[in-house]
Amino acid sequence: MRHAQTAVLERGAEFTGEFATEPYEVPWAAEARFFVQVIDPAPGTVTLTTQLSPDGLNWIDAEHLAGVELDTTGVGMVTWRVREFGGWLRLRGAARPADADGGTHPTGRGPRLRIHLVAKE
Amino acid sequence: MSPHLGSTGEQVRRGMLAADPALSRFDPLPRILTYDNFDTGTNGWTELIGNYDGNGDLSTVDDHMRDFRPPQVSNCTFFDTGTHGALTGDYALKLATRPYVGHTAVAIRRLTMARKGLVQLETHFSYKAEATLGTDAGNNSFGGVTWDGNLHPSEAQFGAFTVATDICGDGGLRYHTVMRYRNTTVDNELDQRWVYPVVPEPTPREHLEGKVKLAYGDDFTAPDPADWQPASEPMAMCYNEVPTKVNWHYLRWLIDTDARRNVELQVNDTTLDLREVPVPAYSDRYDSLENLLNFYFSVRTHSGVRNFLYLDSVLVSVDW
Numbered sequence: 001m002r003h004a005q006t007a008v009l010e011r012g013a014e015f016t017g018e019f020a021t022e023p024y025e026v027p028w029a030a031e032a033r034f035f036v037q038v039i040d041p042a043p044g045t046v047t048l049t050t051q052l053s054p055d056g057l058n059w060i061d062a063e064h065l066a067g068v069e070l071d072t073t074g075v076g077m078v079t080w081r082v083r084e085f086g087g088w089l090r091l092r093g094a095a096r097p098a099d100a101d102g103g104t105h106p107t108g109r110g111p112r113l114r115i116h117l118v119a120k121e
Numbered sequence: 122m123s124p125h126l127g128s129t130g131e132q133v134r135r136g137m138l139a140a141d142p143a144l145s146r147f148d149p150l151p152r153i154l155t156y157d158n159f160d161t162g163t164n165g166w167t168e169l170i171g172n173y174d175g176n177g178d179l180s181t182v183d184d185h186m187r188d189f190r191p192p193q194v195s196n197c198t199f200f201d202t203g204t205h206g207a208l209t210g211d212y213a214l215k216l217a218t219r220p221y222v223g224h225t226a227v228a229i230r231r232l233t234m235a236r237k238g239l240v241q242l243e244t245h246f247s248y249k250a251e252a253t254l255g256t257d258a259g260n261n262s263f264g265g266v267t268w269d270g271n272l273h274p275s276e277a278q279f280g281a282f283t284v285a286t287d288i289c290g291d292g293g294l295r296y297h298t299v300m301r302y303r304n305t306t307v308d309n310e311l312d313q314r315w316v317y318p319v320v321p322e323p324t325p326r327e328h329l330e331g332k333v334k335l336a337y338g339d340d341f342t343a344p345d346p347a348d349w350q351p352a353s354e355p356m357a358m359c360y361n362e363v364p365t366k367v368n369w370h371y372l373r374w375l376i377d378t379d380a381r382r383n384v385e386l387q388v389n390d391t392t393l394d395l396r397e398v399p400v401p402a403y404s405d406r407y408d409s410l411e412n413l414l415n416f417y418f419s420v421r422t423h424s425g426v427r428n429f430l431y432l433d434s435v436l437v438s439v440d441w
Binding site for chain 2 (some may be wrong): 028056
């Protein structure tokens, strides 16, 4: 049976501005998949970029994956697959309120997100 | 000695242990409950989270118990030398804190008791602070430790690691046996002693009842530093100078669930007699926890630098 592991990297933190998830090691895995859920909406979007690292300290955007945009106006979920990633994964994110060009976010807060990483050998 | 085998059977048992390269580095009691080698996955060691409401609303989890971070299967890879690997095989279980003062990462293993008696946890472990890269000369000194070619400031950036239980029986009587290696005080000074808490861990119910409210980075095991008492003199470990050298330490911890107390803790060549260490029980009785026998490891940073605890393997054995 294949080894598989699911890590809940974030379980409802509020995200504003730019952020990065904690480094996570999956050197044993051949494939992975991120799931990002909006569990408390805030009008706007979040752009999510998969990042790779050889050592958990130095990070680079995955060369084969475009950033994923998640509409955080309502609850919803996005997912994407990752392969040939080396040993370390994290997400770089940028949360943009709906009125980013106009100043302060109307609710004064960002969306709360749940982020899963599922890895298999 | 096993009560069931007799002296000859015991000799056979010990001979078979000695002939097994995986088990001969442990000294188990007669029945092995769990043997976790993290070359095969996380083996039931999972993230701890506080309790929550009937809707799965995790915002109802206490602030200090909602972000203990998922354990990772790590091959101990570092920026300077690449993959280190574990004591045997490639992989160890790694607990990693956030780079936030007070943040704690926890992995828990959930069992129950088929009988009461002696219970022993053994592991081969290592601990590290995360390496720091850059050009800031200030990084050459921390917590009174200055890089001199041998000593490395990252040793003072490691806070503490803890091995503990959560046990309940006898109609809801709940208690924890807890041993913590306090590498540094919360003020980042090297302390390097084993300590134990004199109060039971705050619980979600106490929070709901308004008795306690802890902040995100508070110490979930015993929040007041004054509630930790020394169980040993300073005991130096093999940190091995830099944050990327992993040396494995042997730990053996014996408790008695019949007497509800610690018995002894062995770390490499030193054994502490813990029979007089008090183990406070909760005054309240707890439902739905009968025969609970949980173990957890935690790692806590006092510096705002990520702290790591690596476990090559863990074995839990009993005399019943």
